[in-house]
Amino acid sequence: MLRIQLQRMPELPEVEVTRRILESEIREKQVAEVSVNHPRVVRRQKHPTDFSDRLQERTVQSLRRHGKFLIIELDAGLNWVTHLGMSGRIQMVDNDQPEETHTRTVVRFVGGRELRFVDPRTFGFMTVWTEAELASSTLNRLGPDALTDLPSVREFVGYLRGRTALIKPLLLNQSVVAGVGNIYADESLHLCRVSPLRPGGSLAADEVNRLRIAIRTTLIAAIQQGGTSLEDLAYLLPDGKTGDFLDRLRVYGREGQGCCHCGFAIRRTVIRSRSSFWCPGCQA
DNA sequence: ACCTCCCTGGCC
DNA sequence: GGCCAGGGAGGT
Numbered sequence: 492m493l494r495i496q497l498q499r500m501p502e503l504p505e506v507e508v509t510r511r512i513l514e515s516e517i518r519e520k521q522v523a524e525v526s527v528n529h530p531r532v533v534r535r536q537k538h539p540t541d542f543s544d545r546l547q548e549r550t551v552q553s554l555r556r557h558g559k560f561l562i563i564e565l566d567a568g569l570n571w572v573t574h575l576g577m578s579g580r581i582q583m584v585d586n587d588q589p590e591e592t593h594t595r596t597v598v599r600f601v602g603g604r605e606l607r608f609v610d611p612r613t614f615g616f617m618t619v620w621t622e623a624e625l626a627s628s629t630l631n632r633l634g635p636d637a638l639t640d641l642p643s644v645r646e647f648v649g650y651l652r653g654r655t656a657l658i659k660p661l662l663l664n665q666s667v668v669a670g671v672g673n674i675y676a677d678e679s680l681h682l683c684r685v686s687p688l689r690p691g692g693s694l695a696a697d698e699v700n701r702l703r704i705a706i707r708t709t710l711i712a713a714i715q716q717g718g719t720s721l722e723d724l725a726y727l728l729p730d731g732k733t734g735d736f737l738d739r740l741r742v743y744g745r746e747g748q749g750c751c752h753c754g755f756a757i758r759r760t761v762i763r764s765r766s767s768f769w770c771p772g773c774q775a
Numbered sequence: 776a777c778c779t780c781c782c783t784g785g786c787c
Numbered sequence: 788g789g790c791c792a793g794g795g796a797g798g799t
Contacts, residue, residue, distance in 0.1 A: 574794085577794065612784085660776095673794090
């Protein structure tokens with residue numbers, strides 16, 4: 492069993508897997524009751540009571556995702572937006588199940604199923620926004636979605652041209668491409684053999700091409716495995732199952748282990764106060 | 776383009 | 788008992 496002391500943060504694959512499971516559970520369902528156990532989780536609501544008030548009796552129409560944001564579209568032009576933050580996850584359970592610690596909000600649907608937001612660190616949030624509020628929110632500053640709308644090589648090269656910032660922090664910048672976080676940035680960079688320490692503008696077109704393919708390949712593979720649950724099991728699927736991409740991680744959390752591609756010892760380097768795992772052998 | 780802050784379980 | 792992880796917001 493791979494030993495990882497870092498905590499995982501939900502990224503695009505985890506949100507996408509969550510979205511797919513929820514879609515089969517709550518589409519067309521009507522909200523019966525809402526409770527907010529921790530006010531901080533609804534902090535992005537203009538008035539704290541808006542969350543409960545606006546969700547009352549609403550019906551779920553469709554579920555979409557942009558980057559790491561889950562957007563549940565309701566009737567009456569309302570949008571139930573969730574960000575899982577560092578430690579959040581969504582559970583779907585019957586309402587007679589005991590409530591876990593750190594359950595921050597509970598939304599019960601007609602029929603008795605409950606959607607519960609569990610988030611120990613409360614970096615995540617839930618909010619119900621009108622179309623106008625959504626349009627003026629930070630969501631419209633997100634770059635194109637890394638899975639469904641990855642920029643072309645030409646666009647990517649154009650964006651990176653002249654950039655002195657390192658490629659790793661650029662990948663984490665959600666206004667460049669939305670959805671990639673610390674784990675999948677490291678995994679993508681390793682797959683395309685580009686060092687996280689390279690200035691963004693120094694990448695040749697051929698490397699940018701490999702990078703965008705690597706991002707796509709990594710995200711799709713992670714989604715197929717149900718995302719990544721680390722040892723702390725902070726991230727689980729809404730049905731309680733684990734995401735099994737952990738064993739497929741090539742560099743993340745593997746400091747000192749041999750690279751699967753060239754055998755060099757994987758290094759951990761702190762870049763802009765975030766851990767980066769990379770192989771000095773093949774990521775020159 | 777950079778810094779600080781938020782928060783808490785788990786580790787030393 | 789203190790430190791650490793880190794996405795995103797807000798500030799400079």
